[in-house]
Amino acid sequence: MQTTENWSFMPRSLEEYDVNLVNGFTPEQTPLSRLPDEYYSPWEDLVSRLTDHLLAGRFRERVLQLPLLSIDRLTCRREYQRAYVVLTFLAHSYVWGLHQKAEDVIPECIAVPLWQVSRYLGIKPVVTNASVVLWNWEVLDTNRERMELDNLASLITFTGSPDEAWFYLVSVAIEAKGGEILRDIGKAISNVGANNMDGVTNALLSLAKSIVLITKILNRMYEKNDPYMFYWKIRQYLAGWENMKDAGLEHGVMYEGAEKVDDTYLTDGSDTESSLYKKYPGGSAAQSSVLQAIDVALGIAYYPTSASAENARPDSPQPSSRVPEVRPPQNHYLLRMRDHMPSLHKLFLEDLAGAPGIRRYVLENTRGISKPSTTEFTPQIEINENLSDGETTESAQPSKAQKIGLIKAYNNCISALKAFRSSHIFIVKKYVVEQARSGRTAGSSAVNSRDASPVGDRTRVNSPIITEKIVTVTPKAVVNGLAQAVEEGKAVVGTGGTDAIEFLSSIRNKTGTYRI
Numbered sequence: 066m067q068t069t070e071n072w073s074f075m076p077r078s079l080e081e082y083d084v085n086l087v088n089g090f091t092p093e094q095t096p097l098s099r100l101p102d103e104y105y106s107p108w109e110d111l112v113s114r115l116t117d118h119l120l121a122g123r124f125r126e127r128v129l130q131l132p133l134l135s136i137d138r139l140t141c142r143r144e145y146q147r148a149y150v151v152l153t154f155l156a157h158s159y160v161w162g163l164h165q166k167a168e169d170v171i172p173e174c175i176a177v178p179l180w181q182v183s184r185y186l187g188i189k190p191v192v193t194n195a196s197v198v199l200w201n202w203e204v205l206d207t208n209r210e211r212m213e214l215d216n217l218a219s220l221i222t223f224t225g226s227p228d229e230a231w232f233y234l235v236s237v238a239i240e241a242k243g244g245e246i247l248r249d250i251g252k253a254i255s256n257v258g259a260n261n262m263d264g265v266t267n268a269l270l271s272l273a274k275s276i277v278l279i280t281k282i283l284n285r286m287y288e289k290n291d292p293y294m295f296y297w298k299i300r301q302y303l304a305g306w307e308n309m310k311d312a313g314l315e316h317g318v319m320y321e322g323a324e325k326v327d328d329t330y331l332t333d334g335s336d337t338e339s340s341l342y343k344k345y346p347g348g349s350a351a352q353s354s355v356l357q358a359i360d361v362a363l364g365i366a367y368y369p370t371s372a373s374a375e376n377a378r379p380d381s382p383q384p385s386s387r388v389p390e391v392r393p394p395q396n397h398y399l400l401r402m403r404d405h406m407p408s409l410h411k412l413f414l415e416d417l418a419g420a421p422g423i424r425r426y427v428l429e430n431t432r433g434i435s436k437p438s439t440t441e442f443t444p445q446i447e448i449n450e451n452l453s454d455g456e457t458t459e460s461a462q463p464s465k466a467q468k469i470g471l472i473k474a475y476n477n478c479i480s481a482l483k484a485f486r487s488s489h490i491f492i493v494k495k496y497v498v499e500q501a502r503s504g505r506t507a508g509s510s511a512v513n514s515r516d517a518s519p520v521g522d523r524t525r526v527n528s529p530i531i532t533e534k535i536v537t538v539t540p541k542a543v544v545n546g547l548a549q550a551v552e553e554g555k556a557v558v559g560t561g562g563t564d565a566i567e568f569l570s571s572i573r574n575k576t577g578t579y580r581i
């Protein structure tokens with residue numbers, strides 16, 4: 066049990082945010098692998114053979130045989146979470162199918178309970194980071210260090226492939242470091258409140274180490290997730306129903322019968338007020354609260370990717386004693402992604418933003434010592450050596466060395482976070498951009514004859530694992546949802562429908578400018 070006393074600056078207890086200092090935003094207790102009440106066995110039995118039914122081409126038929134079950138027999142949040150995971154997997158499998166045309170109506174037997182459990186958990190009724198990562202893991206050996214990559218398994222996958230499980234598990238292992246990360250953030254902020262400079266410095270040094278550690282975990286993605294598999298076989302199931310015109314979901318998806326059980330149905334996720342069709346983006350690790358918590362704690366605000374905003378950093382130290390508060394634009398993609406987190410985690414991030422600011426503390430207490438770069442990231446912090454130690458002559462005041470230590474610790478965090486984002490961009494280039502540019506190839510996987518026509522032989526080069534001779538095919542524009550070939554010169558879009566690399570680079574570069 067970790068002490069939560071460092072978190073007394075928050076208006077609510079960590080428990081009330083469904084956050085803990087062991088695993089962060091993922092539960093301390095292992096998620097349920099099956100709902101205990103046999104009443105729910107029709108859902109559990111179907112999801113346990115999900116891949117088999119998809120492969121047999123009879124999954125949709127099986128869904129239509131499901132009874133409409135009440136959610137009244139779910140007894141606790143853990144059970145609601147399990148129900149949400151099961152129902153989102155069933156819903157996305159139904160909509161996307163396997164080598165089938167997308168369906169734009171989720172049948173009542175899934176749609177109604179999915180809508181209701183999502184309302185209870187305060188999350189959107191689509192696959193999210195919570196469905197596939199936070200609430201979708203188990204530990205293999207409970208006697209060992211719990212949540213390391215070599216001791217984890219995913220509870221449900223769409224494809225039954227190790228690649229898909231690995232994709233989720235890398236995120237689970239990162240999420241689990243959220244406990245350590247929150248401990249450091251709590252220590253840093255409570256020491257800001259107590260005006261204990263060394264305490265803030267030590268907490269930031271530890272936070273920087275944790276960010277380096279999650280970057281190492283992120284870089285293990287290549288070990289067991291083949292980019293080809295990911296892009297062409299797995300990613301399609303994570304897609305939601307926003308910006309999906311090309312996939313046949315121009316209006317989004319209808320949750321059959323949900324309007325009868327919830328008055329708010331019509332007002333959420335629709336283009337027009339009265340539409341029964343909903344548009345929601347799908348699952349993305351951009352919905353991870355850990356990364357956003359680090360951003361919030363370090364005082365990093367998000368910006369639109371437009372050129373004018375690019376040049377502005379909000380809080381370059383001002384001559385006056387006040388560091389202006391900056392409100393990020395409300396429509397920014399990363400802020401929108403908070404609606405795809407459990408609402409308690411979103412609330413946590415909002416309340417964290419109101420806590421004593423670490424960045425503000427560093428800036429205000431090192432004025433005259435730091436010489437912030439107004440341009441891009443520089444590896445070396447520039448210390449203004451010529452300035453006298455002015456305000457720090459009294460023995461009770463921190464020394465110049467302490468102030469320099471504080472700036473360096475803060476900058477270590479920024480550099481580590483920027484390095485995380487650089488590694489992530491590299492992954493997105495390998496797993497998304499290169500795949501989209503290469504066009505779909507037939508190798509060990511079957512290609513829908515309606516999707517493609519063979520044009521010649523080529524050795525498959527994108528996968529580090531498979532090197533057999535394969536047939537190159539000319540892809541039609543859309544294979545399924547997010548799995549599509551994109552011509553050179555056209556943007557490869559992320560879940561949010563914007564140019565993924567441009568978007569991620571802008572955030573990465575902006576992170577770097579926060580060095581002091």
Ligand code: HEM
Nearest residue numbers: 235236239349350351353356486493496559560561565572
């Ligand atoms: C094969 C692996 C991965 C791919 C292809 C990938 C792809 C993407 C893409 C395309 C975006 C842009 C926004 C969107 O489309 O939603 C994004 C955003 C993001 N991803 Fe990943 N991702 C991968 C793994 C991870 C992992 C393991 C994490 C760790 C938690 C992660 C964390 C993030 C974050 C935090 C963002 C928001 C942007 C930012 O804060 O820098 N991703 N990812």
